[in-house]
Amino acid sequence: MLRVENIHTYYHLSHILFDVSLEVDQGEIVCLLGRNGAGKSTTMKSIMGLTPPKKGSIEFKGMVCTGQKPYLMARMGIGFVPDDRRVFADLTVGENLDISERNIQEGGWDKDRVYDFFPALGKIDGRRAGFLSGGEQQMLTIARALMTNPDFILLDEPTEGLAPLIVNMLESQIARLKESGLTVLLAEQNLEVALRLSDRGYIIDNGAIRYQGTSDDLRCNEAVRDKYLCV
Numbered sequence: 001m002l003r004v005e006n007i008h009t010y011y012h013l014s015h016i017l018f019d020v021s022l023e024v025d026q027g028e029i030v031c032l033l034g035r036n037g038a039g040k041s042t043t044m045k046s047i048m049g050l051t052p053p054k055k056g057s058i059e060f061k062g063m064v065c066t067g068q069k070p071y072l073m074a075r076m077g078i079g080f081v082p083d084d085r086r087v088f089a090d091l092t093v094g095e096n097l098d099i100s101e102r103n104i105q106e107g108g109w110d111k112d113r114v115y116d117f118f119p120a121l122g123k124i125d126g127r128r129a130g131f132l133s134g135g136e137q138q139m140l141t142i143a144r145a146l147m148t149n150p151d152f153i154l155l156d157e158p159t160e161g162l163a164p165l166i167v168n169m170l171e172s173q174i175a176r177l178k179e180s181g182l183t184v185l186l187a188e189q190n191l192e193v194a195l196r197l198s199d200r201g202y203i204i205d206n207g208a209i210r211y212q213g214t215s216d217d218l219r220c221n222e223a224v225r226d227k228y229l230c231v
């Protein structure tokens with residue numbers, strides 16, 4: 001469904017991604033693991049068209065879309081959940097969802113379905129997003145992406161900085177998204193959560209993919225984990 005081939009991405013003159021290639025098939029959750037600053041977010045942003053790669057190609061649903069504008073990627077069916085959450089602080093939870101609604105379809109995501117999925121959000125529909133806790137903001141960011149009715153979601157470190165109970169809840173909801181047919185590329189530093197959720201994974205370090213394998217391979221390969229994931 002998504003094929004990233006040999007991309008090189010820069011911030012101005014800084015070369016950040018080196019020859020990054022990865023693939024995600026329909027219905028999979030694939031994780032992208034790596035330490036702080038390894039290049040996970042830059043990979044996500046390169047796919048979404050926020051930091052277009054200078055070299056290499058990105059294909060989504062069989063169409064080449066390298067460097068395409070983010071709103072066009074969203075129209076093609078990619079939802080983006082950024083690590084810095086970026087909720088509209090002055091709008092209420094409900095308003096944040098209303099302005100995100102796209103591709104309305106029978107049986108698709110709307111506000112009622114989102115509130116069924118995250119009941120805690122339904123209870124604070126009228127609260128300004130700037131006053132939400134970290135966990136509530138994360139639910140809202142995922143909910144906002146769902147309101148665009150995507151077939152594919154880029155989830156950038158959804159559990160970062162959250163309390164264990166919230167992490168557990170998000171993990172089970174992400175697993176439910178997969179059951180509902182969504183395809184996910186998940187950037188994570190929480191190895192346990194990432195491996196439980198994913199079918200396969202890639203390890204990125206210093207802007208290059210160093211390892212790829214099934215979640216079982218990654219779980220068993222202590223040497224690789226120590227080399228690339230331990231701080």
Ligand SMILES: Nc1ncnc2c1ncn2[C@@H]1O[C@H](COP(=O)(O)OP(=O)(O)OP(=O)(O)O)[C@@H](O)[C@H]1O
Nearest residue numbers: 011014016034035036037038039040041042043083
């Ligand atoms: N806007 C920017 N301008 C210049 N350099 C940047 C910018 N954003 C990120 N970088 C650099 O790019 C490299 C990769 O960062 P990136 O955010 O992709 O890593 P990450 O794996 O997502 O880490 P984290 O978990 O800390 O977000 C880092 O060296 C970072 O300092």
